[in-house]
Structures are given as structure tokens and as C-alpha cells.
Amino acid sequence: MSLPAPAASPVAPVRRSRLLLVGVAIYFALALAASYSGRAWLAALAVFVLASALLSPALRRRSVVAGFAWLAIAVLLGLLAGHGEGRLALDALPVLVNAALGALFASTLRHGREPLIARFIAILESRERLASPRVAAYARQLTWAWALLLGAQACVLGAILCLAPDGVLAAFGAAPPAAFAAPGWRLYLHVGGYALVPVVFVLEYAYRRVHLRDEPHASLPLFVARVVQRWPALLESLAADAGGASARSTR
Structure with missing residues (x-):
């Protein structure tokens, strides 16, 4: 294609x-x-x-x-x-990144805006692909899923940041819960929080191939290459949409 x-x-x-x-x-x-x-x-x-x-x-x-x-x-x-x-x-940076991305996905689900996954599909593949009702519905559902996942991840990472032995509570002299004494919590804060995203990305790709089996799909390497090639266009499209939403809200 x-x-x-x-x-x-x-x-x-x-x-x-x-x-x-x-x-x-x-x-x-x-x-x-x-x-x-x-x-x-x-x-x-x-x-x-x-x-x-x-x-x-x-x-x-x-x-x-x-x-x-x-x-x-x-x-x-x-x-x-x-x-x-x-x-x-x-x-705190992993918390900030997950919260910001979750808010971004959620903001595109508001009335009058295009779901973020639908925007990705239009730029990475083609606008015509969204003409399929199943693809359009899946794009909205997947945008919801990413918004909820990233929001939940931000809450989990925020709890780890506060409750870890060398976290926020300990920094201000409060005793954190003993359940958070394991060193693995900090590892998840800096590694697991980011690693979860590509894992879910690959799992979603596999599910999509089954759920939308009647639709054509690019191979995973080709899809990743498209993301790398066209991410500036994605950013510019989001910035333009944000500016347009702001202008509409002031009318």
C-alpha cells in the first residue's frame, strides 16, 4: 500500500x-x-x-x-x-510522562476532536482507511484504552514515588509502608514504566491482526519504520489541532 x-x-x-x-x-x-x-x-x-x-x-x-x-x-x-x-x-519524570501522554489521548476523545489513534492511522497509512466503520470504531476504542492504561500507570508510578523507602515520604521524614521496601519498586519506576509501553504496543498489534482480520495490515517492522519516519508530522498535526481547539473555544 x-x-x-x-x-x-x-x-x-x-x-x-x-x-x-x-x-x-x-x-x-x-x-x-x-x-x-x-x-x-x-x-x-x-x-x-x-x-x-x-x-x-x-x-x-x-x-x-x-x-x-x-x-x-x-x-x-x-x-x-x-x-x-x-x-x-x-x-518523578516517569509519572509526568505517563500522565501527560494519558491526558493527550483522553483530550482527543472530546466532542469535535479526532481520536489520537485515528490521527495516527490517517498519517501513517491513509485517510481512506478510516472510511471503514470497523477501523474508525477500533481507533476510538484503542484511544480510550491507551488513555486509561497511561493514566493508571501514572497513578501506580506516583504511588511508588511517594511510598518507596527513598521516596517523597521518606524525604520529608515520614516512614513509608514496609510493603514498598523491596528494591524492585525503584527498578519498575525507571524501567518497567517505560518497558510496558512497547510490550502493550506489540500485543495490541497482534490483537489488531486478529480483530480486524478482514482489513489489510502492514508488517510490524514496516509499521515501526513509518512511525519513525513520520513522527514530526504527528507532532505538527497534534499542535495544529490544539491550536484549532483553542480558537474554537474562544468564539
């Missing part, structure tokens, strides 16, 4: 995508500096830069929710850095 060329994107979404990439690059630089220097405030600053980059589109739209979230993150990171526990800011 041939792939249509992505539609031209506005300049503003491209600029927003580049700003996000700059924020991610600054985050990695600060995180490395924090690891080598052991300075807690650098670790906190790294996470603050990344959170600001992720929230920047909503902040520019003057979203009240995003504003409160940004302020809460700033206060929490300041408290951690002030107590010399800036490393906990880096520990």
Missing part, C-alpha cells in the same frame, strides 16, 4: 514542535549535569524545563488548568530542591 505524502503544516505547529525538541534537549543536558555534579537543584531545574516545554502550548492558550499544573510543579520542585532531594524530581 502506497503512503500519501503528509499535508503541508502551518508554520506555527512546526515552531511549537521545534520548541518542544529544544526543551527536551535542555532537559537532557541539565539531567546529565545533575548526575555528574550531584547538585539537587540542577535535577529539579531539568524536570522544570521539561514540564514547562510540555505545558507550553496550553500555557500560551492561557489554560487555567495548565497554569495551576505548572505552578504546582514549580512549588513541588522548589520544595524538593530546598530539602536537598532534587533527585526525586528526576524520579
Whole structure:
């Protein structure tokens, strides 16, 4: 199946995508500096830069929710850095990533917006593929599934961050539950939380081949190659959609 060329994107979404990439690059630089220097405030600053980059589109739209979230993150990171526990800011990153991605999937399920998986299908394969009612319905259901999975994952990782022996409660002098004393909790926080996503991705691909057996499917290597090739178009499409939603809400 041939792939249509992505539609031209506005300049503003491209600029927003580049700003996000700059924020991610600054985050990695600060995180490395924090690891080598052991300075807690650098670790906190790294996470603050990344959170600001992720929230920047909503902040520019003057979203009240995003504003409160940004302020809460700033206060929490300041408290951690002030107590010399800036490393906990880096520990909080998996929680932030899962929560942000879960919120992104959920936001595209609102009335008048296209489910995120449907957007992926249109860009990675073709818009015509969504003409099939079964494919369109599956795209919405899968968007719901990812939103719930990532939201639940953020809650689990947040609990680990707070209750682990060297977590948030311990940093502020409270005794964490004995059930969280096993070192495996921290391993899951930094490894398992990310590893779960590709595992579910592969399992979903296998299920899709059975559930939509009457539909054509690209091979898994080809599908992954398409994602790698076209992820800038995905980001630009999401940024354009967010800007359009903001404009509609102000009318």
C-alpha cells in the first residue's frame, strides 16, 4: 500500500514542535549535569524545563488548568530542591510522562476532536482507511484504552514515588509502608514504566491482526519504520489541532 505524502503544516505547529525538541534537549543536558555534579537543584531545574516545554502550548492558550499544573510543579520542585532531594524530581519524570501522554489521548476523545489513534492511522497509512466503520470504531476504542492504561500507570508510578523507602515520604521524614521496601519498586519506576509501553504496543498489534482480520495490515517492522519516519508530522498535526481547539473555544 502506497503512503500519501503528509499535508503541508502551518508554520506555527512546526515552531511549537521545534520548541518542544529544544526543551527536551535542555532537559537532557541539565539531567546529565545533575548526575555528574550531584547538585539537587540542577535535577529539579531539568524536570522544570521539561514540564514547562510540555505545558507550553496550553500555557500560551492561557489554560487555567495548565497554569495551576505548572505552578504546582514549580512549588513541588522548589520544595524538593530546598530539602536537598532534587533527585526525586528526576524520579518523578516517569509519572509526568505517563500522565501527560494519558491526558493527550483522553483530550482527543472530546466532542469535535479526532481520536489520537485515528490521527495516527490517517498519517501513517491513509485517510481512506478510516472510511471503514470497523477501523474508525477500533481507533476510538484503542484511544480510550491507551488513555486509561497511561493514566493508571501514572497513578501506580506516583504511588511508588511517594511510598518507596527513598521516596517523597521518606524525604520529608515520614516512614513509608514496609510493603514498598523491596528494591524492585525503584527498578519498575525507571524501567518497567517505560518497558510496558512497547510490550502493550506489540500485543495490541497482534490483537489488531486478529480483530480486524478482514482489513489489510502492514508488517510490524514496516509499521515501526513509518512511525519513525513520520513522527514530526504527528507532532505538527497534534499542535495544529490544539491550536484549532483553542480558537474554537474562544468564539
